[in-house]
Amino acid sequence: MEFDVKFIPFSRYGSYLVFSHISGSDKIKEGLYLRSIHGGDDDMKIIFRLELIKEGEAIPFQEIASPTLLRLESVHGYAEICICEPDIVRVKGKGVGLRLTMDCKAYDYAISVDDRRWEINNASNEIKFMLTSIKGRLSVNAPWRINRSECIIADFTPNDNDEFECAIEEFVVNWKKNSYEESFESCHSKVEKEYMSWLNNTLETGEKYKNARELASYITWSCVVSPKGKITRPAMYMSKNWMTNIWSWDNCFNAMALAKNNPKLAWDQIMIFVDNQDESGTFPDFINDKFALWNFCKPPIQGWVLKWIMERTDFIKKQHVEEIYKPLVKWTEWWFKYRDSDNDGILQYNHGNDSGWDNSTVFHEGVPVESPDLTSFLIIQMELLSEFALILNKTEEHKKWKEKANITLDKLLKHSWDGKRFVAFKSGTHKRINSDSLLLFIPIILGNRLPNNIIKSLVDGLKDNRRFLTEYGLATESISSDYYIPNGYWRGPIWAPSTMIIVDSLKKIGEKQFAKEIAQRYCSMILKNGMAENFNALTGEGLCDTAFTWTSSVFLILANEYC
Structure with a gap:
């Protein structure tokens, strides 16, 4: 499989290093760059611009990316890049050299270590690099200006056999000697074996979706980062384009x-957010290695x-229940304690971001908002807590959560259902x-807990092709709405989580054919337009971040179960 690094970054499991082709702007030249994604998505965190050189001059090249190898090809020769370890990039080339250019900011500098190594202190991105020439020569131009280098230009040039090899190694404090x-x-062979093991372990799909399955497999594999700082466990980031955090509901679909x-x-x-849970019971919005929001x-x-x-x-055993029960109790109780300002038993969102549907029209008249999806999720969660309490022989808590779920369901129907x-x-x-x-329509997750007339009304609304149902799936805002926007984030585009939730819910209430139809429309759209963050509901065009993990994960689930 090959892919375009203009849209899908080149990285690997465990790494915070990413290669991306970035479009030009007033501030940056178009080209291929090595980035660091430490510290989240506040900027692109560009480290080096990469160029192939011949006799000291930059030459044009083509980028050819596969899951484990990035090849830069020119008429004069080539360079191949492999991230052999999460913090080590190896490069080999023939017929050409490789130039790395850093546009220095405050306190960035380079020093010579020995005749084949230079240390780069990229203070502006809080990381260091060791550049090592393994074969060929390394020359660095880093003119000093007061307290930093004006710029850093490192050239790896070929030996007498017209070949070069080098390593680019990331470190934080002290570099550990590496021969x-x-x-x-x-x-490269080791990385290839790692990736193939992941691919072979990825959910199966039909032959029709073979290429899409491998793309989804690569995106999910390459978006995992290693434990570091706030990242207490291996974490599948949402993307290594610019959504470079793990969010506390995106993670669930990847799980x-x-x-x-x-x-x-x-x-x-799931547990990475338990590790970072506040004592009040809430989970952070997102986490990266440096902070939680x-x-x-x-x-x-x-x-x-x-x-x-x-x-x-059946992998969730009693020990898992013991591990998750109290954190889940605290998370559930937090909503009732902190998000019910009018004490009516119907919970509120204080901002659209709290719902995951950031700019949905449910929030366009201001906040806080009592949205029925929130109460529905909590009813399901309280029912699960009742089941978990029984597993843990907590009889009174079993009864308490079951009763509270029933009471909350009754309140929801009286408060949030208007008859239609x-x-x-x-x-x-x-x-x-x-x-x-x-x-x-998310309360459809309550399934047969709802009266038949409500279920019928919800299904009829979802089937109405003047509102949500399109050739590609379910729009997030009615296409007939005055507020519908084709590229409007949660005001129109098709998204993975809403699709997954509703497809599963339809299946459970007996609407199996309709569930299958939506799933197949979604997967066909993915086949044509890739693993974007969301999609134009009327054209299927991929929108926003073009290499998203929850899109990949939901595609794999739906293709595995419905296609």
């Missing part, structure tokens, strides 16, 4: 796709996800919000 005795070919064949890593995706949270989807996993695998549809209200005033968002 690089292992050949480039041997290093679902991993559950069958990679259960330990699936569990890690607490300005927002995400919906309490964990109960629904855990039930989904338990229906398909679920509606959202401003918390406190209970002013009805005018919205035709797919978010208001």
Whole structure:
């Protein structure tokens, strides 16, 4: 499989190093760059611009990327790049040399270590690099200016056999001596075996989706980063383009796709937020290696996800229940304690970001908002807590959670069902919000707990091709709405999580054919337009981040179960 690094970064499992082709702008030349994704998505964190050189001059080249090798090819020769270890890049070339250019900022500098090594202190990105010439020569131009290098230009040039090899190694404090005795070919072979093991462990799909499966496999494999700082376990980031964090509901869909064949890593995706849980019970909005963000949270989807996993695998044993029970209790109680300002038993979002549907029209009249999806998720979660309490012989807690789930369901139906549809209200005033968002259909997860007339109304609304159902799946805002925007984030485009939740819910209420139809439309769109963050509901065009893990994970699940 080959892919375009303009859209899909070249990286590997465990690494914070990423190669991307970045389009030109006023601030940056177009070209191929090595980036660091430490510290999240506040900027692109560019380290080096890469160029092939011949006789000291930059020459044109073509980028050819596969899961384990990035080849830079010119009419004069080539260079091949392999991230052999998460923090070590190996490069070999013939007929050409390789130039690395760093545009220095405050305190960035380079010093010579010996006749074949230079240390680069990239202080502006809080990381260091050791450049080592393994074969050929290394020359560095790093003119000093007061307290930093003006720029750093490192040229790896060929030997008398017109070949060069080099290493680019990331480190934080002290570089550990490395002789690089292992050949480039041997290093690449090891990475290839690692990747093939992941691919072979990826959910199976039909032959029709073979190429899409491998793309999804590569994206999910390459987006895992190693434990570091706040990242307490191997974490599947949402992307290595620019969504370079792990968010606390995106992670759940990735866990679902991993559950069958990679259960330990699936569990890690859920438990990484437990490791970072606040004493009040809430989970952070997202985490990266340097910090957790607490300005927002995400919906309490964990109960629904855990039930989904338990229906398909048996890896969640009593010890897992013991590990997750108290954190899940604290997370559930947090909503009732901190997100019910008017004390009516109907929980509120204080911002669209808390729902995961950041700019949905459910929030366009202001916040806080009592949206029925939130209460629905909590009903499912309380039911699961009731089941978990029974497993742990907590009889009274079993009864408590079961009763609270039933009471909350009754309140939801009285409060949020208007006789024809679920509606959202401003918390406190209970002013009805005018919205035709797919978010208001998420209570379908309650399935047969709902009266038949409500189920029928929800299904009829989803089947209406004047509102949500398109050739490619379910739009997140009615296409007939005045607020529908083709590239409007949660105001129109098709998304993986909403598709997954509704497809699964339809299947459970007996709408198997309709569930299959939506799943197949979604997978056909993916086959044509890749693993983007979201998609134009009317054209299927991929939008926003073009290499997203939850898109990949949901595709794998739906193609495995419905196609």
